Amino acid sequence: INTNTIKHSRSALNSIVRFEAHDSVTSAARFLRYVNEDGKTSLRLRIDQMPEPIYHAKFVERPGLYDPNGVSIESDSPYRKGYFLVRNSDNSITLAQNDGTESFARRATFYKVSGLNDSNHSSYQVYDDPTRYICHSNNGLRAEVVSDYNSRGRATWKVRAENSPKLGDRFDGSSLDTSKWRKGYVWGDSHNYSAVVRDSQVVVDGGELILKAERVNSIQNSKGEWGYWNNIKGRWTSYKFKTGAVSGVSTSGWNYTLFNGDVYLEGSFKLPSEYGFWPAFWLNCKDDWPPEIDIFEYLTDNPRYMYTVFHIKTNGQDNSRTEKYHVGEIWKDYHKFALDWNSEYVAVYFDDHVAFYNNDKNYIKGFYNLYTIINLGVGGWAEEPSGSTNYAEMKVKYIRSFDY
Structure with a gap:
């Protein structure tokens, strides 16, 4: 040789x-x-x-x-x-x-x-x-x-x-790593559900990222609004909770960890069992909407099923594709979700098994400049929590990604 x-x-x-x-x-x-x-x-x-x-x-x-x-x-x-x-x-x-x-x-x-x-x-x-x-x-x-x-x-x-780590965190410190994450959303403190995001609801403890949703008597978002119009349900809904979210953007310098394909992204999550919550692990575009990749969206009022949703823009309109799949009693333990995205196909995995697969190359071209978001939504696409539900949490053991 x-x-x-x-x-x-x-x-x-x-x-x-x-x-x-x-x-x-x-x-x-x-x-x-x-x-x-x-x-x-x-x-x-x-x-x-x-x-x-x-x-x-x-x-x-x-x-x-x-x-x-x-x-x-x-x-x-x-x-x-x-x-x-x-x-x-x-x-x-x-x-x-x-x-x-x-x-x-x-x-x-x-x-x-x-x-x-x-x-x-x-x-x-x-x-x-x-x-x-x-x-x-x-x-x-x-x-x-x-x-x-x-x-x-x-x-x-x-x-x-898997030899070029792009975004990785085992949450083994006592606070959020601000070189990788920003608490909340880049656009504000509310997003299509019945809660307002607050920094206090994001905690790193015991090797876990914990997003907490807590009921409040009343709360305003940064725009002074006490609620929002729920387009999914077709009704006005007041904000009833404060909750947590993190975005893959550094706190200082607004440095986005952007994905443009040729990437494998994976995380391990423990999801809430309480009725009326909407946790999600997704990628949003830095510059526009759509595109968006929802690796998972979970509606706790339909607890044995998971949703994966892809969004791109076609002729100026949202062109979405959705997969619903059975996950059993997922709230009982940690489970792994992953995205494999390249120019040939996009696949989403649940506990190492394929949940959604798309090899439409023209569709895949619609994804670009995406960054990671993890959030614990309340109501919204899910039904509202019952009046006796005052708390829920979403836990993350790790996030890791690799270019290839």
Whole structure:
């Protein structure tokens, strides 16, 4: 191997990656993942609409087991730790458990080089046969001799690596990190629901971000208004609560953490059980509306279902798409929600399973300059809390995002 052709630095290793076929023959992105077939573990190319969880499609590039200048590719699944891609005697490539032998180490070592069909991507050369590369073949993997345009395409992979953190917070301090977040909204202290946002309702404690909603006798927003017109319900409603929200904008300098695609954004949330609340994790545009991506909107008066909503502007009008999906007794524990957004597709995941998938490239182009908002709404799209409900809270364990 000519080490000058190795594309990526050693510092990029030990990152979580996903392998997308560069020459996808369908309009949907296809990812390498392991599947269980007839009691055996197989490697297949699948789109993310399939029912398998996303961790089946996540791997970790380790320093080569036989040559640390190479790479060995380990499954990131909690059920396949210690399993690596290996080349077999028939040149098939499978996922197998490391048995600690020299033979296994050699067969599990590859060299990562610039993509044979596109230098912006990557190819993987077999350690002990430099004429062969990892290629997808009939939705599986083989170590093939690359000799023409078609085989170069099958040997080229878009590697989506979680190695460039953009926005991350584990809320392990005693106050909100103002280099990442601003309490409230950038436009004011109210937003389409029956509460006014107050800084006092945002707390960081015990490794959690806590947004608190508390009933008040009466409260005005910054415009001097005592309530709002609820367009969803078609009625005027008074403000009855003070509540919390945070936006992905630094408190000093108004520095937005903006997303324009090629990003994976994830958070872990514990949602309220009380009736009449509307917690949400969403992305809003810095410059206009729409676009907007609602990773989740939860109406606690319909507690076993979740909503994901996309908004773009088409001919000057809102063009929205909504997915409603079952989540069970979600209020009992923390649950993970994630957004995977790139030029090929936008997907939303609930506990690592696909909840919403859109690969309409013209639609996806409508998303731009989006920043993160987490809020605990009251009423609004949800029904109003009962008169005996005085308090609810939404907790966040972490937020993390990666460019790729």
